[in-house]
Amino acid sequence: MASNGHRTPHIPEIPPEDAHSIIDRVIGAARLDVHIFEEVEADTSATRQALLVVALVALATGIASSDFGGPVAIVLGIVAAVAGWAFWAWIVYLIGTKILPESETHADWGQLARTLGFAQSPGILKVLGVVPVVGEFIFLALSFWMFAAMVIAVRQALDYTSTVRAIGVVLLGFIPYAILLFIVFAILGS
Numbered sequence: 001m002a003s004n005g006h007r008t009p010h011i012p013e014i015p016p017e018d019a020h021s022i023i024d025r026v027i028g029a030a031r032l033d034v035h036i037f038e039e040v041e042a043d044t045s046a047t048r049q050a051l052l053v054v055a056l057v058a059l060a061t062g063i064a065s066s067d068f069g070g071p072v073a074i075v076l077g078i079v080a081a082v083a084g085w086a087f088w089a090w091i092v093y094l095i096g097t098k099i100l101p102e103s104e105t106h107a108d109w110g111q112l113a114r115t116l117g118f119a120q121s122p123g124i125l126k127v128l129g130v131v132p133v134v135g136e137f138i139f140l141a142l143s144f145w146m147f148a149a150m151v152i153a154v155r156q157a158l159d160y161t162s163t164v165r166a167i168g169v170v171l172l173g174f175i176p177y178a179i180l181l182f183i184v185f186a187i188l189g190s
Helices: 022-030 034-042 044-064 071-099 109-119 121-130 135-157 163-189
Strands: none
Touching (some): 022 044, 022 121, 022 135, 034 044, 034 135, 044 109, 071 109, 109 135, 135 163
16 A cells, blocks of 8 residues: 555566467457456566557558558558557546546556557458458458457556446547547548
């Protein structure tokens, strides 16, 4: 217990030899494994791994896109995805820790960035969007899957006991994120 009467959360250090590989983490996050989200939250070295996951999802999305614009468009898509991920983590951090915290909520931007980056893991399968006829359904199913992963990521990173609160944070955070995406695509489209 801290001197101000609030409980100081215990964030376990993950010894490198006990940490899962990035492949195991991607699979675990896609399986919605709470323990994987806790592991990447605590492992400050996993930020680069989360960045890689975001980039791979952007690559998979770009490849499967019906308006595939070539290598330059893919690179721009990856840059936009990374910037969007950083902004998304900041929005969720702000809403989750300042506007809708629970009494046990203690988090920083990095914890949210790591968990939200790995929450995108199912999106690697977006490359299957190239499959004729069912590609759009695959994209839709993966969007719901990624939403579920984001809710778990937020719940774990913000130490919430309420899944409903985590859903609220994800939905509230989506509004400014969607506005940013609209602006970015409007600028790139012109």
